[in-house]
Amino acid sequence: MGCKTSVPDSAVKKSERVLKAAVLIQRWYRVTMARIEMRRRYSLNIFQSIEYADEQAQLQLSSFFAFMLDHFSRLDADSRFFESPSVSQVTDSSLSLTELEKRIEVPDSYYGPRLKFPLTPADASALLDAFKNEELLHARYVLQLLHETRRVLKEMPNITHLSTSYSKEITVCGDLHGKLDDLLLIFYKNGLPSEKNPYVFNGDFVDRGDNSVEILIILFAFLLIYPNDLHLNRGNHEDYVMNVRYGFTREVLRKYKVHGKIILCLLEDVFSWLPLATVVDSKVLILHGGISDTTDLDFLNLIERNKLRSLMRPPKSVTDIKDQIKEKVPSTTPNKYSAHQNISGKRRDISSSRSSPRRESTSYAIAEEYQRLVKDGMSSGLLSATSVSDPDWSTEPTQKEWQQTLDILWSDPRSQRGCVPNKGRGGGCYFGPDITAKLFERYNLKMLIRSHECKQDGYEVGHGGKVITIFSASNYYEAGSNRGAYIKLNPDLSPRFIQYQVSKNTCRQNLQERVSTVEWSALKALREKIYAHKTELTEAFINKDRTGTGKLSVSDWAEVMESVLCLELPWRTLRPQLAWSSPDGCIEYMTCFHNLKIGKPVEEQVQPALVETVCRFRKDLEMIFNFIDKDHSGLISLDEFHQTWRLFCVHMGIQIDNETIDKLANSIDYNKDGNIDFNEFLEAFHVVHRLDKKADE
Amino acid sequence: MFLFADRVEAEIEKKVIEAFEVFDHECNKTVDVREIGSIVRSLGCYPTEAELQELLAEIEEEEPTGYIHLEKFIPVMRKVLLERRGPILKEYINNENKCGYLTKEQLVKYMTEEGEPFTQEEMEDMLSAALDPETNIIRYKDYITLMIADDA
Numbered sequence: 001m002g003c004k005t006s007v008p009d010s011a012v013k014k015s016e017r018v019l020k021a022a023v024l025i026q027r028w029y030r031v032t033m034a035r036i037e038m039r040r041r042y043s044l045n046i047f048q049s050i051e052y053a054d055e056q057a058q059l060q061l062s063s064f065f066a067f068m069l070d071h072f073s074r075l076d077a078d079s080r081f082f083e084s085p086s087v088s089q090v091t092d093s094s095l096s097l098t099e100l101e102k103r104i105e106v107p108d109s110y111y112g113p114r115l116k117f118p119l120t121p122a123d124a125s126a127l128l129d130a131f132k133n134e135e136l137l138h139a140r141y142v143l144q145l146l147h148e149t150r151r152v153l154k155e156m157p158n159i160t161h162l163s164t165s166y167s168k169e170i171t172v173c174g175d176l177h178g179k180l181d182d183l184l185l186i187f188y189k190n191g192l193p194s195e196k197n198p199y200v201f202n203g204d205f206v207d208r209g210d211n212s213v214e215i216l217i218i219l220f221a222f223l224l225i226y227p228n229d230l231h232l233n234r235g236n237h238e239d240y241v242m243n244v245r246y247g248f249t250r251e252v253l254r255k256y257k258v259h260g261k262i263i264l265c266l267l268e269d270v271f272s273w274l275p276l277a278t279v280v281d282s283k284v285l286i287l288h289g290g291i292s293d294t295t296d297l298d299f300l301n302l303i304e305r306n307k308l309r310s311l312m313r314p315p316k317s318v319t320d321i322k323d324q325i326k327e328k329v330p331s332t333t334p335n336k337y338s339a340h341q342n343i344s345g346k347r348r349d350i351s352s353s354r355s356s357p358r359r360e361s362t363s364y365a366i367a368e369e370y371q372r373l374v375k376d377g378m379s380s381g382l383l384s385a386t387s388v389s390d391p392d393w394s395t396e397p398t399q400k401e402w403q404q405t406l407d408i409l410w411s412d413p414r415s416q417r418g419c420v421p422n423k424g425r426g427g428g429c430y431f432g433p434d435i436t437a438k439l440f441e442r443y444n445l446k447m448l449i450r451s452h453e454c455k456q457d458g459y460e461v462g463h464g465g466k467v468i469t470i471f472s473a474s475n476y477y478e479a480g481s482n483r484g485a486y487i488k489l490n491p492d493l494s495p496r497f498i499q500y501q502v503s504k505n506t507c508r509q510n511l512q513e514r515v516s517t518v519e520w521s522a523l524k525a526l527r528e529k530i531y532a533h534k535t536e537l538t539e540a541f542i543n544k545d546r547t548g549t550g551k552l553s554v555s556d557w558a559e560v561m562e563s564v565l566c567l568e569l570p571w572r573t574l575r576p577q578l579a580w581s582s583p584d585g586c587i588e589y590m591t592c593f594h595n596l597k598i599g600k601p602v603e604e605q606v607q608p609a610l611v612e613t614v615c616r617f618r619k620d621l622e623m624i625f626n627f628i629d630k631d632h633s634g635l636i637s638l639d640e641f642h643q644t645w646r647l648f649c650v651h652m653g654i655q656i657d658n659e660t661i662d663k664l665a666n667s668i669d670y671n672k673d674g675n676i677d678f679n680e681f682l683e684a685f686h687v688v689h690r691l692d693k694k695a696d697e
Numbered sequence: 698m699f700l701f702a703d704r705v706e707a708e709i710e711k712k713v714i715e716a717f718e719v720f721d722h723e724c725n726k727t728v729d730v731r732e733i734g735s736i737v738r739s740l741g742c743y744p745t746e747a748e749l750q751e752l753l754a755e756i757e758e759e760e761p762t763g764y765i766h767l768e769k770f771i772p773v774m775r776k777v778l779l780e781r782r783g784p785i786l787k788e789y790i791n792n793e794n795k796c797g798y799l800t801k802e803q804l805v806k807y808m809t810e811e812g813e814p815f816t817q818e819e820m821e822d823m824l825s826a827a828l829d830p831e832t833n834i835i836r837y838k839d840y841i842t843l844m845i846a847d848d849a
Contacts, residue, residue, distance in 0.1 A: 018807065018811055021807070022808065022811035022813075023745055023812035023813055025808065026745075026746075026808065026812050026813050027743045027744070028743065029815075030819075031738040031742075031743050033735075034734060034735040034736075035738065037735045037739070038739035041720065045719065416724070510825040511826070553704075555711065558711075570715040570716065570718065570719050572712045572715050573712075573719065573739075
């Protein structure tokens with residue numbers, strides 16, 4: 001263009017129109033793409049916020065779980081499973097490999113891998129093939145494998161030191177969370193572990209995914225074959241209390257019906273022997289969570305790490321126990337924590353309600369709850385006085401040991417300077433670049449590699465390049481939610497990142513469809529939360545609604561949502577998906593609950609707040625009922641239900657009267673035979689949206 | 698009257714901050730300059746690339762750092778939102794080209810040669826959503842409906 005020949009007027013006009021049209025389409029297209037990007041990001045925000053809020057709840061419920069575990073998870077002395085070793089034998093490691101072989105028979109009909117110790121690479125290949133074909137490894141081999149793994153791990157120090165000498169590149173992988181496909185993809189792209197191909201796996205191998213068992217077996221097998229080249233760090237999910245809640249325990253019990261509990265006992269031990277950190281060339285620190293302003297690597301190197309069975313159980317403090325022993329009855333100090341809770345058991349950050357330093361306050365509150373619970377449990381008859389164990393001082397970790405380990409397994413990096421309690425998770429802290437710098441100076445380090453947080457691209461670099469987050473479970477929240485990645489660390493210690501994404505769809509979805517899937521999933525989770533807090537939200541809405549019109553300004557609505565749900569989300573952006581607005585721009589707040597209901601109708605007399613409580617704690621209740629159900633029949637008696645429920649409500653500070661519990665129990669004893677099928681019960685409290693295409697899960 | 702205007706402005710400001718924070722994954726009130734386009738567009742604006750460049754010139758630091766600060770972004774964005782008008786795509790297209798579809802070649806030619814041309818990635822993305830792979834044509838009315846639906 002631009003040549004001044006005699007171009008007819010109409011031609012000029014046409015090309016002008018074309019130009020305008022093109023620009024218009026491009027503008028619109030770019031806006032559409034921007035909106036998609038926005039939706040993708042807030043979907044991840046939603047998942048992450050809910051996940052972390054959930055983890056915080058777990059830490060706060062920890063004493064209750066600990067209590068339940070103590071009294072219900074051990075096998076009885078007269079075990080029905082005559083052929084299995086007893087718990088004490090397994091945990092005392094007095095059982096040798098050959099003993100296990102004699103005690104547990106492997107039938108001829110078993111076509112899976114038959115392991116021979118010491119393991120060879122052929123065994124590892126056999127395992128990989130078997131798992132690709134969705135076969136199960138027989139319980140005897142699992143137990144033998146765990147037994148050997150424990151023996152090997154015991155020899156290792158708390159902090160492993162590696163070097164990249166001989167020009168070896170070290171591969172560092174992050175969270176796998178039971179996603180076998182991701183592990184297989186990593187091995188496919190990067191090769192199997194060997195002397196020439198060393199790996200560090202940075203924790204969180206289990207929970208959430210469906211193949212935690214298989215991943216552990218593979219990792220432990222390679223550990224036994226190449227103990228100097230396959231390194232494992234403990235993650236916050238290598239913890240039997242977490243496992244009960246997040247799916248690993250369930251997976252084991254489902255896959256190993258006869259030997260599941262024994263396997264879990266042995267696993268508890270194995271997890272406690274996992275090293276806490278790895279250091280490469282004395283310059284790169286690799287651990288699962290992060291650091292705090294008090295992290296002391298020298299101290300951590302010397303602790304007896306196996307005393308920390310679970311970080312969800314703070315150590316019994318010396319003064320509490322001395323009182324207990326003296327008076328033979330738990331102390332009756334009023335529990336300040338529960339006094340702060342309102343009827344629906346809204347969680348608060350414990351440490352903010354006290355003036356004492358952050359560390360002591362958290363475990364102090366938990367210890368108080370624990371004592372109160374024991375007392376209540378004893379008076380309700382659910383527990384016998386003799387079942388309350390006296391602590392064995394040689395096995396209890398100290399407060400400092402617990403705190404230091406909690407910090408390195410739970411903390412997250414942040415851009416703001418300083419070190420503050422990790423409110424999102426309820427344990428560990430948020431550490432800033434100044435904290436990182438100080439630690440590096442103290443120990444002459446160059447880089448910190450950690451995991452623990454899901455990242456959209458599989459990895460993220462922060463603190464001016466000093467802190468790397470590596471996350472290896474792609475599609476963690478939902479198909480298409482994120483990529484996974486691993487790091488190649490070469491001798492000059494500059495990291496290379498390899499990303500991937502497992503894709504099960506044979507037909508490739510386009511971007512719009514992929515984002516819609518993730519978004520739908522995220523909103524579903526969010527709506528479930530909204531429903532589960534209906535009473536509380538409604539109260540708060542009505543409080544703000546001065547005019548009584550059923551409408552609130554966007555600002556007020558957003559404020560209520562954020563304060564009740566304790567989720568920092570872009571509420572205004574999400575609003576169109578969550579509630580209706582009237583023509584004047586105000587929000588009809590009750591429409592938040594439209595189209596949401598629970599799977600099965602519950603009788604009218606049961607109060608809504610109770611229904612919501614069940615929705616909210618559905619997964620936790622499932623776990624608790626599983627404990628009580630010793631014979632795995634899926635049924636518990638009305639009496640057991642009543643007592644457990646009462647214990648739970650008392651702990652959570654939920655006001656409930658016996659009559660209401662009875663009504664609830666009766667309404668779910670569908671065939672009126674005095675027993676409750678608790679799985680059916682919990683299924684009924686699954687929140688569904690009218691537009692859900694299928695009854696999910 | 699003024700109170701109302703104030704409230705509207707306060708609401709707009711909050712909306713701007715929210716959108717900004719979705720992209721601020723370091724949580725330190727800055728975003729990568731390359732994300733500004735997405736943020737502005739997700740707030741309901743339809744800037745041309747040229748207009749976007751002008752906006753950036755206003756909000757960037759004296760010495761561009763690659764990051765935009767929230768405090769600089771808010772006032773500029775607030776002004777844009779109060780004045781905005783969106784182009785009316787639907788009516789425009791309805792009045793034009795009668796046959797209802799474009800061939801793939803035609804669309805690619807227009808989008809990559811005219812106006813503010815697409816990058817290759819943008820072109821592929823649009824085709825993946827808009828192109829009917831069996832006939833190799835774009836029924837643009839359907840695609841427009843898709844785009845407008847997002848605008849609700």
